[in-house]
Amino acid sequence: MDLHFTPEQIAFRDEVRAWIAENLERPFSLEKRDPKHDADSLVEVRRAWQKKLHAAGYLGMGWPAEWGGRGASEADEALLQAELAAADAPQVPNFLGISLLGPALIHHGSEEQRRRFIPKMLACDEIWCQGFSEPGAGSDLASLRTRAERDGSDWRITGQKVWTTFGLWSDWIFVLARTDMDDRYGGISFFLVPIDQPGVEMRGLKQITGESEFGEVFFDGALAKGDHLVGQVGEGWRIAMTVLSYERGAASIMYPAQFDTQLDGLIRGVHEAGRAERDDVEEKLGRLVVENEVMRGNGLRTLADLAAGNAPGPESSIEKIFWSEYHQRLTDSALDLLGPQGQLVASSPSARDEVDWAYEYLWSRAGSIYSGSNEIQRNIIAKRVLRLPSGK
Amino acid sequence: MQFELDEDRALLKQSTRELLEKEAPLSETRAVMEDTPEGFSKPFHAQLGELGYPGLLLPEDDGGMGALAFAAVLAEMGRVALPGPFLDLALGVRTLSGCDHEAAARLGERARAGEALVVMARLEDPTRSDPDAPEARFEAGRVRGTKTFVPFGAHADALLVTTREGLALVERPGAGFSATPLPTIDHAQRFAEIAIDEPAELVAEGEAAARLIEEHERLGALGASAGLLGLMERALEITVAYISEREAFGVPIGSLQVLQHRAADMLMQVESSRSAVYRAAWSEEQEPETAAYLTAVAKAWAGAAARYVCGQAIQLHGGVGYTWEYDPHIFLKRTKTLESFYGSTRAQLGRALALRQPTL
Incomplete structure (x- = not known):
C-alpha cells in the first residue's frame, strides 16, 4: 500500500499552486459579488481564465501530444483540479466540452473533426454545450426522443434538449439524437450542431438560484452536416457511455x-x-x-x-x-x-x-x-x- | 500509488481469515461467549500466541509487522466477531516493549507468546469512556486506586495501571485486588471494575509514560476502527445474502428498490471505512505526522458507520434479526463496545477538529 504521490507529481502540484497564485486575481465567489458584473461578463471572466489555463498547458493534459496533451496521469489531472478548486478558480466555460466531447472526438471522431473543433474548444474561441438530457429523458437517458433524419448527405434534427450548461453563451452543441425510433440503444447517434441557425432556439432556464446558467434548446429541422456525425450511425449511446465514464x-x-x-x-x-x-x-x-x-x-x-x-x-x-x-x-x-x-x-x-x-x-x-x-x-x-x- | 496491501501483508490477512474460519467461526464461539466465565477460548488465544499474533505491533526487527498488518488482522477478527482480549493484549505487548524496565521486558516476553494476559487499566469514571488525569497513585512501591471498564480485567495476569506518577505494572494480584464484573450489552465482553492496593513496579514515568499512553490510545483507536470495519463488512455480507434469498410478495426482497438503496448506503459506509482505516494505518507507518489526525478521522467515521450498518443488518433481517438465534445482534453489540472505547465517536470528532491539517 502506498498513498504517496510521486516527487514529480508533488512538483507538478507545487508548480500549479504557484501558477494560480500568480495568475488568479481573486476567487470566483468575490468576482460574482462585484456589482460591475452581469451574467454575460461573468462568462467572459470564465473565458479569459480558460484562455490562461490553455496557454499554460493545463487543459487536456491527458490527451495525445498532438492535441495539447502532456502524457499526464489521472493523478496529475486530479492534483490540478484540486488546486483549482481550493483556490475557488472560475469553472471554464468548456468544461463539459473538454471532459466529454474532447475524448469522444479523440477516440471516435474523424481526423477532420478533431482538427476543426479541438483547438477552438481548448482556446475557448468556441463554447460547447451538451445536448443529452430531455424533458422526458433524464435519469432514463436512453428514452430520448429527439430525432435526426437524413437530408441528402446531411441531417435534420428535431426535438428538445434541456440542462444545457452555458447554453445561452454556446456556439455549438453536441447532441444525442435518434436515427432509429425503435432500437433503444442502437438507434442513437452523436451529432455536432451549430447553434446560430434558423432551426435552433436556445432559452435560458431560470434555476432556483435565480441564474440561467443552464438552458433549454429547441430543434426544428436544425441542420447537422453529414461530416458532423461522430462515429457511425447508431454508435451514439456507446460513445456517450464511454466518455461519461471518463468524467x-x-x-x-x-x-x-x-x-x-x-x-x-x-x-x-x-x-x-x-x-x-x-x-x-x-x-x-x-x-x-x-x-x-x-x-x-x-x-x-x-x-x-x-x-x-x-x-x-x-x-x-x-x-x-x-x-x-x-x-x-x-x-x-x-x-x-x-x-x-x-x-x-x-x-x-x-x-x-x-x-x-x-x-x-x-x-x-x-x-x-x-x-x-x-x-x-x-x-x-x-x-x-x-x-x-x-x-x- | 497503490491501495492494495503488499504481498506479505495480503498473505497474513488471507491466512488469518482461514485460521479464524477454521478455528473460531461464530457458530462455535457463540457458545464460548455464553457459557464460559472468561467469555473467550483460552486454547485459541494460546494458539494465536504461538503463532506470534500478540507481537504484531512490536518493532519489525523484533518480529512485529506494523500498523497495516495489525489493521488487517483486527479487521479479520471483526469479521467473525472474535470474542476475547486480543486487541487489548496486542496493545499491552507493545506498551510493555516501550518500557525501559526489566519486569516489563520479562512480562512482555510471556505476553507476546500468549502465556500471560496483560492489559492496560486506565479509566476511572464509569460515565466517561475517554481517559482523564488519573486519581490512582503509585507510592512507596504500591498502587492504590480504582479502575473501571478494564477489559477482561478479572482474567488478566497483570495490569498496566495509569497513575499520577506514571505507568505502574501490577503482576498477578493478591489480596489487595478485587475485581467486580461489569456485564454490558455485549455479553462476550468481560469488563471489570478493579480496586487495587498492591505492590507494583513503576515501569514508565513522566514524558515516557505520557507518550506510551498516547500511543496506546492511538493504536487502540486504529485497532478498534479496523475491528469495526470487519464487523460491518461481515454484517453487510450476511444481510445481502439474506435479502437475496428471502422472498415476500413472490420476489426476493433484495429486488425491492427500498432495500437495494439501504444496502447501497450500507456499502458506502463500509467502503469509506475501508479507505479511512487503511489510510490511517498507512500513515502510522509512512507519514507519522498525520497519523494522530487520520486515526481520529477513521475512528470517528468507523464507529458511527458500523453502528448504522449493523443496525440496518437487524432491520433488513426483519423479525428474525431481533432474535438471539440469528447473528446480527452479535455485530451490533460488539460495534457498540468498540465504538465507545479507545476514543468514543464524540471524543474523536473533537480530536479530528482540533488536529485538522492539510493531508496532501
Whole structure:
C-alpha cells in the first residue's frame, strides 16, 4: 500500500499552486459579488481564465501530444483540479466540452473533426454545450426522443434538449439524437450542431438560484452536416457511455479540496460569531471535518486504483453520492451555524466574503440530481456491486 | 500509488481469515461467549500466541509487522466477531516493549507468546469512556486506586495501571485486588471494575509514560476502527445474502428498490471505512505526522458507520434479526463496545477538529 504521490507529481502540484497564485486575481465567489458584473461578463471572466489555463498547458493534459496533451496521469489531472478548486478558480466555460466531447472526438471522431473543433474548444474561441438530457429523458437517458433524419448527405434534427450548461453563451452543441425510433440503444447517434441557425432556439432556464446558467434548446429541422456525425450511425449511446465514464476519477480529490476551503471559511465564521466553544458546534464541525477527510481517502484510493490500471468501476457511484450529499450537509450546517447571516445573498453588503453560502446552499441541491441522480447511483451500486437480484 | 496491501501483508490477512474460519467461526464461539466465565477460548488465544499474533505491533526487527498488518488482522477478527482480549493484549505487548524496565521486558516476553494476559487499566469514571488525569497513585512501591471498564480485567495476569506518577505494572494480584464484573450489552465482553492496593513496579514515568499512553490510545483507536470495519463488512455480507434469498410478495426482497438503496448506503459506509482505516494505518507507518489526525478521522467515521450498518443488518433481517438465534445482534453489540472505547465517536470528532491539517 502506498498513498504517496510521486516527487514529480508533488512538483507538478507545487508548480500549479504557484501558477494560480500568480495568475488568479481573486476567487470566483468575490468576482460574482462585484456589482460591475452581469451574467454575460461573468462568462467572459470564465473565458479569459480558460484562455490562461490553455496557454499554460493545463487543459487536456491527458490527451495525445498532438492535441495539447502532456502524457499526464489521472493523478496529475486530479492534483490540478484540486488546486483549482481550493483556490475557488472560475469553472471554464468548456468544461463539459473538454471532459466529454474532447475524448469522444479523440477516440471516435474523424481526423477532420478533431482538427476543426479541438483547438477552438481548448482556446475557448468556441463554447460547447451538451445536448443529452430531455424533458422526458433524464435519469432514463436512453428514452430520448429527439430525432435526426437524413437530408441528402446531411441531417435534420428535431426535438428538445434541456440542462444545457452555458447554453445561452454556446456556439455549438453536441447532441444525442435518434436515427432509429425503435432500437433503444442502437438507434442513437452523436451529432455536432451549430447553434446560430434558423432551426435552433436556445432559452435560458431560470434555476432556483435565480441564474440561467443552464438552458433549454429547441430543434426544428436544425441542420447537422453529414461530416458532423461522430462515429457511425447508431454508435451514439456507446460513445456517450464511454466518455461519461471518463468524467469521474479526476474529480476524486477535487471536491474535498473545494470543501476544505469552504470549511476554513465556516470555521472562521463560527469563531467570529463566538460560537466555536459550544459543544454542539464542535460536534457538528468535527463531523464535517471527518466526512471530508474520509471523502479524500476514498479519492486517493480511486487514484491508486487508476494508477494500478484498474478502470473506475461502479464504485465511482459511491464518490458521486458522497460529494453531492456532503455538499448539502456542509451548506445546511453552515446556514445553521452562521445564523441568519448565512442566508444573505452575495449582493447583500453584510454577506460573508469567504463563501457565498446562500448560493452554495441552493446550488448543492443540483449535485444530487445531475450526472445521474443519486437514486440511479444507488441502483447501480445495488445491482453491479452488491449483485442484488432483479425483480420480476 | 497503490491501495492494495503488499504481498506479505495480503498473505497474513488471507491466512488469518482461514485460521479464524477454521478455528473460531461464530457458530462455535457463540457458545464460548455464553457459557464460559472468561467469555473467550483460552486454547485459541494460546494458539494465536504461538503463532506470534500478540507481537504484531512490536518493532519489525523484533518480529512485529506494523500498523497495516495489525489493521488487517483486527479487521479479520471483526469479521467473525472474535470474542476475547486480543486487541487489548496486542496493545499491552507493545506498551510493555516501550518500557525501559526489566519486569516489563520479562512480562512482555510471556505476553507476546500468549502465556500471560496483560492489559492496560486506565479509566476511572464509569460515565466517561475517554481517559482523564488519573486519581490512582503509585507510592512507596504500591498502587492504590480504582479502575473501571478494564477489559477482561478479572482474567488478566497483570495490569498496566495509569497513575499520577506514571505507568505502574501490577503482576498477578493478591489480596489487595478485587475485581467486580461489569456485564454490558455485549455479553462476550468481560469488563471489570478493579480496586487495587498492591505492590507494583513503576515501569514508565513522566514524558515516557505520557507518550506510551498516547500511543496506546492511538493504536487502540486504529485497532478498534479496523475491528469495526470487519464487523460491518461481515454484517453487510450476511444481510445481502439474506435479502437475496428471502422472498415476500413472490420476489426476493433484495429486488425491492427500498432495500437495494439501504444496502447501497450500507456499502458506502463500509467502503469509506475501508479507505479511512487503511489510510490511517498507512500513515502510522509512512507519514507519522498525520497519523494522530487520520486515526481520529477513521475512528470517528468507523464507529458511527458500523453502528448504522449493523443496525440496518437487524432491520433488513426483519423479525428474525431481533432474535438471539440469528447473528446480527452479535455485530451490533460488539460495534457498540468498540465504538465507545479507545476514543468514543464524540471524543474523536473533537480530536479530528482540533488536529485538522492539510493531508496532501
